[in-house]
Amino acid sequence: MARVGRRPGKVDTRAQILRAARAAFDEAGYAGTSIRAVARRAGVDAALVHHFFTDKAGLFVAVMELPVDPVPAERVAVAGGSSDGERVVEGFLAQWEQGPGPGGSFRALAQGICESPRIAERMRELLAEGTWGGTGHGREVERRRSALVWSQLVGLAWARYVVGIEPLASADRAEVARWVGPTIDHYARGGLPAGLRTPTGGPQVAEAGS
Amino acid sequence: MARVGRRPGKVDTRAQILRAARAAFDEAGYAGTSIRAVARRAGVDAALVHHFFTDKAGLFVAVMELPVDPVPAERVAVAGGSSDGERVVEGFLAQWEQGPGPGGSFRALAQGICESPRIAERMRELLAEGTWGGTGHGREVERRRSALVWSQLVGLAWARYVVGIEPLASADRAEVARWVGPTIDHYARGGLPAGLRTPTGGPQVAEAGS
DNA sequence: GTCTATAATCGGATAGAC
């Protein structure tokens, strides 16, 4: 009874720093965000940030850990049986369009990857680890498919959020998904035996599954 | 006669700064490169760089102006009649693999775009202006095609050069081109009338009409 | 046009007291 609503004293400082850092990275990017600024925003001291996350890259990696997973969409695309490209694209985009800034998190992530080799490496790990669930056959091909899917998704996000190329920047998610979906399908499960083939051919072939 | 071989006294200082800046950006990225470092490298004073290019972003934009054109490949893809996707991809990659660092220029460019809105805007301009040569019909569609092509190309470069995702990072250019080429073809001239269609299907649909 | 010197900040990181 008395233990029910136990308020976590001061447990939230770390999480608070994380939230502040995430917001700051979203707004100002990786280089544009200082540890001091994060601390100020979180209402704590800068040294605290340090002794929690060691250094700036560590903080960034920690921030990226939980809230936004850069891979799940891709995971779905390759591993899941229902590789509906459109859904994958829409989900991928939706994930980055939660916060206030339009795709601010993506910009921050991209910036971080550019600047810190450590972050880039962390991304590689994430990608590699999340790629194939249990399928042991055709490792090489699966890896290739996964990489190709990811390349298109990341390029799309880049065009939409960072550079702002029209009509990709302003179009509806659903519309963009319609444009890019087939490519994802192609990469994820299109036939590319050896000499390669052209894109899937999808819907026009009666029930394309799914 | 006497004027033939006139050596340009000290005309090369500006160009020298540009070369130095380009090399520096390639190696250390945008944020990692200081104006001072550029000046040191060029053998001139930092103030000179300033009074030539105003600020860091200006220098970067100037650097990007001439040596590497981020769009020509795409221009070929959309405008040129011979929209050979594979060629486009290979040309695009080859362009970034000239210098010492593997794709260092791309990383630098990406970093610059991330950080400086001004650079991002400059990129937007470049993209927009280089997109359609003289074709006035189907502006909207052409723009979309162009944007999609660019999204895939940039995503590929990102995966290959910046993050280093395998097998995209180590594979031969030609091989990567074989993987991605069909997608470029699809975006550049695949049929997507209104309700959209799925990837080209290319060869199997006789003359796709364009 | 070119460079020296310096101003004015601001960044990350550490040591050590509460």
Add this chain to the structure above:
DNA sequence: GTCTATCCGATTATAGAC
């Protein structure tokens, strides 16, 4: 766990002498 104080390094930008 938390914060104060501080070191040290680097950067942009400017003022002004040759």
